Amino acid sequence: MNFRVRLFFILLILGCADSVFAQQDNDPIIEEIIESVVANQTDDYDYTELVERLNYYKKNKINLNKTNKEQLQELVFLNPLQINAIFEHIVTNGKLISDLELQSIRGLDLEAIRNLLYFADISAPTGFENFSFKKLFTDGENDLLIRYSRYLEKQKGFSIPASSGKSRYLGTPERVFTRYRFSFSNNIQFSLNLEKDAGEKYWNNTNDQTGPDFLSSSLYVKDIKRLKKIALGDYSLQFGQGLTLWSGLGFGKGADIFAVAKQNLGLKPYTSVNEFSYFRGAATQINFGRFDFTPFISYNKLDAGVALNPLTNLEDISSLQQSGLHRTENELKNRRRVGQLVFGGNVQYNYQKLSLGLTAYHSKYEQNFAPGNALYNKFDFSGNQLTNVGFNYSYTLNNTYFFGEVAHSLNYGFAYINGLITSLSPIVSAVLFHRNYQKDYYSFYNQGIGESSTAVNEKGFYAGVQIKPNRKFGIDFYTDLFKFPWLKFGVDAPSSGYDILGQFNYTPNKTTRFTLRYQFQNKQKNAPEKLFTNILDFEKKSNYRAEVQYQVNSIFSLRNRLEIVQYNQESTTTKFGFLAYQDVNYSPLSSRWSGNMRFTLFDTDGFDTRIYTYENDVLYGFSIPGFQNQGIKFYTNVRYNVKRGVDLWVKYSYTKFNGVITVGSGLDEIQGNNRSEAKVQLRVQF
Amino acid sequence: MTKFYLSLLCVFLHLEIKAQENYGPKITALGTAGVAIQDVWSASKNQAGIALLTKPTISAGYENRFGLKELSNKSAVFTLPLKNYTVGAIFNSYGIDAYNEIKTGISLAKAFGPKLLIGIGLNYHQLSITNYGNANTASIEVGLQYNVLPKLWLASHIANPNQSKYSDDAEQVIPAHIQFGGTYIFSDQLMITTEFEKVLDREADFKTGLEYKVVKFVALRGGISVNPFKQYAGFGVHYQKINIDFAVASHPVLGYSPQISLGYEF
The missing domain is CATH 2.40.160.10 (Porin)
Structure with a gap:
């Protein structure tokens, strides 16, 4: 306590000292963007990737005259209509000559322009224009970051003696994260992440496990002739509306009503420390004029809990674990327990305002998934391999952007989503979408939008409106009705509910x-007191x-x-x-x-x-x-x-x-x- | 489980059939947020809304609630602009032979200058239930609309303030309500309207709706109400003197209620 009190005061003094304070990276603009898209907030999800991406573009600004749709999508705060409007403006009026020109683009409000100019301008240098290996080492940028954190009080897991035989934390109480990045212009990026969570060991050498707790690395190269992207090591894939294949960072319903229409980024290097939902292997995106082809292959080992199947006497996968925590004997035993092979590809056709995509991939596991025992997981996936196919589209017609995806897991169910974003007047925009995800639709990389975090066992209709009469006022409003045709955990019957959100902003200067x-949610769940049945x-x-x-x-x-x-x-x-x-x-x-x-x-x-x-x-x-x-x-x-x-x-x-x-x-x-x-x-x- | 749903259904149906007001598909598609709307159907929603109509207009509608014939609603409205006033008439019949509610009403609206509209309505209610008998009563409604800003209308409406009822022992009530709301006209194409409603003995409700004209004579509409949560959608075609409107209301448990109306401007 004494130590803490002292530390407290030292920091307080530091904080209040009349020393001149420096340029700040807790950037209000970035913060605002993140808070508006991060919806279904959970304690432990790592959004670093987005923070990193926005900070990167803040420093290495996008050249609006040379950019592409995908790069602008990475900024997350622009909606598809705004992105299309920017390109349309450039096509009809030629290159942007001044920042002020942005104000004449329909659909770009002042806030969007302010945010856009924070990450982009009209003349930033791009590409391999003057590439040489010599330059690679002189102009390349290295970035090394080490973070150490811990609770100052002792947690119970660390004080249980090894001799007691009880579950306890085998590692040390600090969390240590090391991150290295090398980048050359926008075109070559190498990244390395090394992490141990609190309670984990620096180096595992038990249970056939050797090595650091989490190690992730990727090499990413862009724009070598036809090869638009190459990723080696860890990467993520995001296609369509996230029903078929979407790994890594994704957003749900939130105050930013346009975020419900996912903007697919395709292949990206994986640079986050979330220890799940990424691929390990190789992938590339090859361009053939209007077509882009992205083949990929990945082999990775996943954390999984297993259970003995009494019929086959084999171990079945009872659950895939996403927390990435390997602190106790049990957690360590489940670490990287099941091998997973994934391969497939995506073909995307882009012509003017039309975009069509076809995705197909196969995933195979070394062990079977255990069939569900409880009634609510009766339709859960069992077996050890799965093939997914999906078709996605987007099209802009006048002031309306249409989007959608149909996904199918072969031999099992379907999932689909169709929606639109429309700018009804320069002040008012609306978003509508309908979804139907069947209870036996499976995808291991599924982040379809909905009330649940994955697109399965849900039907719903979403309607949202944004009103921005001038630079000072803004209103966002949405309602979403959802139904779950089958039971869920803690909900022993088909159920339904709805969600309403209204937000009002006033920015006088x-x-x-x-x-x-204001947000209101009304959902069904089991009553706390059980009568004959729930x-x-x-x-x-x-x-x-x-x-x-x-x-x-x-x-x-x-x-x-x-x-x-x-x-x-x-x-x-x-x-x-x-x-x-x-x-x-x-x-x-x-x-x-x-x-x-x-x-x-x-x-x-x-x-x-x-x-x-x-x-x-x-x-x-x-x-x-x-x-x-x-x-x-x-x-x-x-x-x-x-x-x-x-x-x-x-x-x-x-x-x-x-x-x-x-x-x-x-x-x-x-x-x-x-x-x-x-x-x-x-x-x-x- | 089936029993549970059945009882749930009954509870909801009970609540729903208590609210038999019908405002026509145009206002319904806007989430029934019509207090600040000006239309021939305002004769049944907020009488002030007929004050500025310039032509005699008639419209008749049919609603099939939750796909049940027994819960169908037939209605008609008529407005006639006179020298200084506009008069309106409404007719609304709900139910089947065995259970029938009829509401007939006349209304009178006047514009006090170009900005302030006031209207009153007088209704006659008839209830007949086979083997139980008949009952009648009358009720009044008052409404106003005010053009605060060039594009903004505010409005309020009160119905049955004296809480008249069929008889002391009848369960069927004539709802007493207060509504207020606003309509903002963004452009020739786009209009958004909202309404707060408090019906006596029911929870307060908030409704909002949007109308967008794709082309001059075709309007798309959508709306929601939050308590109970319902979604609404519809469209209207206004071609020369003919008006055709369609709306569907969706209740999460009870399902869909479509309605249609046909109108003519003389």
Whole structure:
């Protein structure tokens, strides 16, 4: 405690010291973009890839006169109609000569232009224009980053003696992440990620496992004649609307209503530390005029739990594990347990505003998937191989963008989605889509949009409207109706529900922004009290959010948020959750120091009313913790620019819970009522 | 499980058949958010909305609720602009021979200057249930619409404020409600309308709808209401003097209710 109190004060002093603070990377624009697309927030998903991508383009701006559709799609905040409008403008009026010209493009509002110019301009250098191997080493950029973080209190999993024979954490309590990037212009990228989570060992050498806990590497080359892309090592593939094949980063329903129409990026190197949903092998994209062909092959070992099948006396896969945690004996045993071979290809036809794609791939596992025992997983996949095919399209007609995909897992079911984005007037745009995912449609790389995270066992209809009368006001509104034709975990009957979100933004000037948001969800799930059998109750959850951000002067900016959750299940009393925070951002233009801090107060009636908020972190760091019960949290985040190309970040957070004697559960449990975390990160660019 | 669904269905049906108001397919397709709309069907929704109609207009509609013939609704509206006033008439028949509700009404609307419209309606309700007998009663409605900004109309409407009913022991009520809302006309092509509604003894509802004219004579419409959650869609064709409108309402549990109307402007 003493140590923590001291650290707290040291950081506080650092934070308040009159030393001049430096350029800040907790970029409000990037933050805003991420928060608008990150919808179904979960505690542990790593969005680093997106943060990294946006930071990359912030530094290496896209040349709008030489860009392509895919590159603009990577920016995520432009909708397909806006992207088409930019290209149409260039085709009809010739190259963009001035930034101001963007304002004359239909559908590009001022906010979109502001964001676009943050990542793009009209004359940035591109490509292999002056390539030589000598230049590769002189002009290539190296980026090495090491991050270390840990809880300062001891968690239960680390204090159980080995002799007890109980499950315990075999590794050390710190999380260590090492990231290396080499890039030459936009065309050659090499990336290496090395990570161990808290509780994992630096080097595994038990259970036939040797090596670091998570190692991922990729080499990515672009634009060598017909070969538009080559990826060796770890890569991700994203096609169509995500029903057939979509690995890695994807978004769901959120405040950005246009994000529901997925913008496929095809082949990309995999640079994230999420330890699932990526491919390991080789892939390339070859261009034949209007056709693009992307063949790929991957062999990887996946984390899986297994169960003995009494009939065959063989081990079956009972579940694929996505957490990437290998801390205990059991978790280590399941680490990289099942081999998976995936191969296939995609053909894409692009002509003017029409895009058609055909995807087919086969995946084969070394073991069978266990047939489901419970009624809700009766239609789960069993067997050890699967072939998926899918057809996707998009077409722009006047002011309307049509999109859709039909997917089929051979011998099993179908899934399809059809929708449109239309700009009804310069002020009003609308999004509509319908989906039908059958209960026996399977894809191991499925991120189709819907209420569930994968496109299976769901039907629904989504309608959204965005109104932007001028640069100051904005309204986003959507409703989504969904039905689950078959049972789900914790829902013992076919069920239905709906989701409504309304958001109002007011931006009176460049540095001030007010946001009001209301979200209501009504879903069915098993009633808490069982009679003869489980019956379904409606579970209702309302979120009210108010936020204001403003700049006090050129150095300080502040932000406040207030969020209230109201939850009730028919047969129970209403529960409430409350969260408020104060952010202080300190970022002078020319100084070696910069930083921010936040004080959060939360008071919720437990898990059902937990509240998620996005938190500032060290660069590329990303966290959306969920708050439950009562307490306070304080964190401060400091960056120091040691010298050109060398930066150091420190983050310290302290959470104190009221009325508890332990924090966390299971092996993560900490004695006492508080938890603190320290994070140090060093980046060297050379 | 079947029993459970059956009982669920009954509960919902009970709630749904209690609300027999029919505003025609144009307003229905907008999520029934029609308080700030000006149309011949305003005669049954918000009487103020007929004040600016310039031609005598008649329209008749048929609704098939949840695909059940027994829950069908036949309705007709008529408006006639006079010198300083516009008068309207409505007729609405709901149910079958064994159970029938009929609402007949007349309304009067006047424009006070170009911005303020006020309308009142007087209705006569008849209820007849075979083997139970008949009952009658009357109710009044008042509405206004105000053009606050060039493109923005605000409106409110009150129905049956004195809570008249068939009799003290009849369960069938004449809903007493207050509605207010607004319509914003973005362009000749696009209009968005919203409405808050509170019916006595029911939960408050919010509705919103959008109309988009693809070409001058074809309008596409969509809307939602949140409590109960329903989605609506429809289209209208306005060709010379003829108006054909179609709407379908979708309830997550009970299913679809299509309706159609045919209108003529003299």
